[in-house]
Amino acid sequence: xxxxxxxxxxxxxxxxxxxxxxxxxxxxxxxxxxxxxxxxxxxxxxxxxxxxxxxxxxxxxxxxxxxxxxxxxxxxxxxxxxxxxxxxxxxxxxxxxxxxxxxxxxxxxxxxxxxxxxxxxxxxxxxxxxxxxxxxxxxxxxxxxxxxxxxxxxxxxxxxxxxxxxxxxxxxxxxxxxxxxxxxxxxxxxxxxxxxxxxxxxxxxxxxxxxxxxxxxxxxxxxxxxxxxxxxxxxxxxxxxxxxxxxxxxxxxxxxxxxxxxxxxxxxxxxxxxxxxxxxxxxxxxxxxxxxxxxxxxxxxxxxxxxxxxxxxxxxxxxxxxxxxxxxxxxxxxxxxxxxxxxxxxxxxxxxxxxxxxxxxxxxxxxxxxxxxxxxxxxxxxxxxxxxxxxxxxxxxxxxxxxxxxxxxxxxxxxxxxxxxxxxxxxxxxxxxxxxxxxxxxxxxxxxxxxxxxxxxxxxxxxxxxxxxxxxxxxxxxxxxxxxxxxxxxxxxxxxxxxxxxxxxxxxxxxxxxxxxxxxxxxxxxxxxxxxxxxxxxxxxxxxxxxxxxxxxxxxxxxxxxxxxxxxxxxxxxxxxxxxxxxxxxxxxxx
Amino acid sequence: xxxxxxxxxxxxxxxxxxxxxxxxxxxxxxxxxxxxxxxxxxxxxxxxxxxxxxxxxxxxxxxxxxxxxxxxxxxxxxxxxxxxxxxxxxxxxxxxxxxxxxxxxxxxxxxxxxxxxxxxxxxxxxxxxxxxxxxxxxxxxxxxxxxxxxxxxxxxxxxxxxxxxxxxxxxxxxxxxxxxxxxxxxxxxxxxxxxxxxxxxxxxxxxxxxxxxxxxxxxxxxxxxxxxxxxxxxxxxx
Numbered sequence: 066x067x068x069x070x071x072x073x074x075x076x077x078x079x080x081x082x083x084x085x086x087x088x089x090x091x092x093x094x095x096x097x098x099x100x101x102x103x104x105x106x107x108x109x110x111x112x113x114x115x116x117x118x119x120x121x122x123x124x125x126x127x128x129x130x131x132x133x134x135x136x137x138x139x140x141x142x143x144x145x146x147x148x149x150x151x152x153x154x155x156x157x158x159x160x161x162x163x164x165x166x167x168x169x170x171x172x173x174x175x176x177x178x179x180x181x182x183x184x185x186x187x188x189x190x191x192x193x194x195x196x197x198x199x200x201x202x203x204x205x206x207x208x209x210x211x212x213x214x215x216x217x218x219x220x221x222x223x224x225x226x227x228x229x230x231x232x233x234x235x236x237x238x239x240x241x242x243x244x245x246x247x248x249x250x251x252x253x254x255x256x257x258x259x260x261x262x263x264x265x266x267x268x269x270x271x272x273x274x275x276x277x278x279x280x281x282x283x284x285x286x287x288x289x290x291x292x293x294x295x296x297x298x299x300x301x302x303x304x305x306x307x308x309x310x311x312x313x314x315x316x317x318x319x320x321x322x323x324x325x326x327x328x329x330x331x332x333x334x335x336x337x338x339x340x341x342x343x344x345x346x347x348x349x350x351x352x353x354x355x356x357x358x359x360x361x362x363x364x365x366x367x368x369x370x371x372x373x374x375x376x377x378x379x380x381x382x383x384x385x386x387x388x389x390x391x392x393x394x395x396x397x398x399x400x401x402x403x404x405x406x407x408x409x410x411x412x413x414x415x416x417x418x419x420x421x422x423x424x425x426x427x428x429x430x431x432x433x434x435x436x437x438x439x440x441x442x443x444x445x446x447x448x449x450x451x452x453x454x455x456x457x458x459x460x461x462x463x464x465x466x467x468x469x470x471x472x473x474x475x476x477x478x479x480x481x482x483x484x485x486x487x488x489x490x491x492x493x494x495x496x497x498x499x500x501x502x503x504x505x506x507x508x509x510x511x512x513x514x515x516x517x518x519x520x521x522x523x524x525x526x527x528x529x530x531x532x533x534x535x536x537x538x539x540x541x542x543x544x545x546x547x548x549x550x551x552x553x554x555x556x557x558x559x560x561x562x563x564x565x566x567x568x569x570x571x572x573x574x575x576x577x578x579x580x581x582x583x584x585x586x587x588x589x590x591x592x593x594x595x596x597x598x599x600x601x602x603x604x605x606x607x608x609x610x611x612x613x614x615x616x617x618x619x620x621x622x623x624x625x626x627x628x629x630x631x632x633x634x635x636x637x638x639x640x641x642x643x644x645x646x647x648x649x650x651x652x653x654x655x656x
Numbered sequence: 657x658x659x660x661x662x663x664x665x666x667x668x669x670x671x672x673x674x675x676x677x678x679x680x681x682x683x684x685x686x687x688x689x690x691x692x693x694x695x696x697x698x699x700x701x702x703x704x705x706x707x708x709x710x711x712x713x714x715x716x717x718x719x720x721x722x723x724x725x726x727x728x729x730x731x732x733x734x735x736x737x738x739x740x741x742x743x744x745x746x747x748x749x750x751x752x753x754x755x756x757x758x759x760x761x762x763x764x765x766x767x768x769x770x771x772x773x774x775x776x777x778x779x780x781x782x783x784x785x786x787x788x789x790x791x792x793x794x795x796x797x798x799x800x801x802x803x804x805x806x807x808x809x810x811x812x813x814x815x816x817x818x819x820x821x822x823x824x825x826x827x828x829x830x831x832x833x834x835x836x837x838x839x840x841x842x843x844x845x846x847x848x849x850x851x852x853x854x855x856x857x858x859x860x861x862x863x864x865x866x867x868x869x870x871x872x873x874x875x876x877x878x879x880x881x882x883x884x885x886x887x888x889x890x891x892x893x894x
Binding site for chain 1: 665666667668696697700701703704705706707708709710711712713714715729731757758759761763764768772775776777778780784786787788789790791792793795796799803804806807837840842843
């Protein structure tokens with residue numbers, strides 16, 4: 066075997082918020098840690114997060130309570146979020162946010178000098194009884210940028226070893242399925258290297274690029290999910306995709322929910338504030354799934370705006386120039402650039418747009434990846450050496466629908482938790498899985514396949530076809546026959562992508578090769594999504610079916626588990642046993 | 657429309673050259689990045705960086721018809737008026753002054769090195785409170801226009817002083833970051849930070865040319881930040 070090997074105690078794949086919070090924890094402990102990122106870390110998608118990080122730090126309301134945040138999150142998840150994980154996130158959250166502030170994150174401030182918090186969707190006081198809460202900690206509308214740069218700066222300070230612009234292509238496992246590290250390519254030189262480590266942490270983010278219209282960065286191609294599935298690791302609740310109510314029509318760029326938090330609202334072509342009909346109490350600040358569906362109903366019922374009636378308007382001008390420029394400066398900029406609309410004067414055309422992958426690699430609260438020991442109905446067991454944090458993971462705190470501002474909290478809480486756990490495990494002694502030459506060959510097979518390709522279809526055309534298939538059959542509203550057709554189309558695409566051609570086989574900064582490898586990952590995510598969506602015969606959270614319009618707690622108050630080996634959908638129990646509070650029992654979900 | 661792009665692959669090309677492409681935008685005033693993506697569909701060997709495609713990640717800084725900017729938020733009509741009517745070509749080159757790795761991709765090591773030199777992280781040795789450190793809205797406002805930098809390098813690579821001394825002059829981006837921490841009421845390393853800047857090159861090679869201000873895609877003003885640091889150095893000296 067001719068491949069160069071470098072050895073670490075732990076490697077983190079992905080340089081977004083979750084990956085850099087994990088690497089920071091381990092760098093501080095002095096273990097030999099590498100962070101591998103396909104882009105320079107501050108180019109990761111966390112940078113695009115706008116509105117804030119939701120957490121009960123009791124700044125806006127001195128009586129705020131993390132348990133209220135927990136209640137909102139459980140309800141928001143449509144009751145398939147794991148209550149032990151949500152409890153952990155909401156209770157550890159304040160400490161985690163204060164740490165970020167101590168690191169230098171430039172939060173906006175209140176007159177008292179505390180962190181500024183704004184209202185976001187699905188937030189309440191007193192377990193839904195006390196009205197709208199303001200719980201989302203913000204740095205203007207650039208919170209993700211501020212958070213990501215702060216974490217990068219702290220990693221610099223603490224001497225994390227960065228491998229920027231290195232692309233992790235495959236997870237290496239031994240015969241038992243234990244993780245031994247990853248095969249990664251240096252994008253600049255084309256060199257392929259085996260990064261061997263006792264702990265491999267996937268923090269590779271989401272995969273919104275499986276859809277044609279998404280708020281996600283071009284780099285969000287589900288690399289971690291693809292690597293996991295190819296290595297036989299299952300994924301959980303992967304049918305659950307969040308469509309953000311306010312993507313700029315046509316461009317897909319995100320407009321933060323913070324706009325509605327600050328008092329903006331949606332109107333149809335008649336100028337009607339239609340959310341009052343769909344969610345009489347929370348109105349425009351209902352759960353994202355609820356708002357996105359309401360917008361689509363308005364559009365489908367012929368009350369959309371514009372020449373084709375295919376979007377609605379987000380009205381902000383009544384907030385005044387001063388509020389818009391101090392609280393939402395980035396939105397003003399984006400709207401002018403991508404919608405040619407100045408929010409101070411005119412509304413922004415918006416449409417529900419693919420935004421977030423609630424599903425992912427199942428993990429426990431330490432970030433340890435799980436598989437089912439006895440097939441579909443088996444007990445979950447840990448996969449030695451493999452961890453997942455952030456959007457690629459399904460811990461699960463978001464269940465069937467994520468609340469706004471909970472993704473940044475998820476990143477830092479579980480990035481930190483995985484770091485703490487690995488630190489401790491390394492101290493006690495972790496095993497290093499030793500792959501043999503067959504294991505290495507398996508991990509290299511995909512790279513060789515593309516390098517030997519000739520004469521097939523192009524990566525760009527196949528990617529487009531995959532994206533439009535997903536957009537048409539697995540969007541906001543879903544229907545059995547369309548999904549069955551979608552599953553078939555994806556299967557057909559699998560065979561064609563297996564024969565596709567990489568035209569450019571050069572070594573130095575070959576972005577065509579990276580895009581080809583990313584296409585394989587998009588396909589893996591799309592296939593799992595399609596099969597899981599078709600298989601979940603109910604409507605819950607973001608998964609909304611015409612043919613099964615109701616929530617079915619008898620059969621589906623559970624996680625779905627997609628097994629890549631059999632391509633079958635199984636079930637896994639949701640955790641209803643928080644440690645310090647009573648269980649939140651499933652109720653009818655209204656806003 | 658016509659696009660002319662700087663091409664160089666170190667494995668096959670002895671020297672760089674400009675390559676012409678014909679792209680059909682359907683008459684739409686696309687962003688420069690959209691055009692690059694269309695070129696990539698024709699010719700997958702064309703190399704460039706991109707990520708967020710909305711002007712916040714800083715990946716796609718490049719020289720667009722003679723001016724540095726972000727491809728993803730520069731519309732054709734602003735990049736090269738007349739390009740849609742076929743009156744002229746869109747001309748794309750890598751950021752000037754940094755070594756080219758391939759095509760539009762430059763080696764940003766020197767740029768990042770200068771950033772790291774200013775110790776771009778908060779320094780405060782007092783024990784942290786159980787909650788956040790307090791900061792008044794007025795103090796917080798002092799870092800507006802500073803913390804928003806996306807490290808795209810459009811400014812530093814448009815600066816003649818940086819072209820001459822990329823190893824000794826920190827450049828506008830790094831100096832903006834330096835002032836971001838000097839201006840932060842929570843940071844306690846002011847004296848040490850200023851001490852490191854007090855030499856003929858690190859800061860004082862800025863000649864106030866202001867190319868940095870004219871190209872910054874985020875509308876930031878590094879020259880003003882440099883001016884504030886000069887004042888602080890002067891006060892420290894007397």
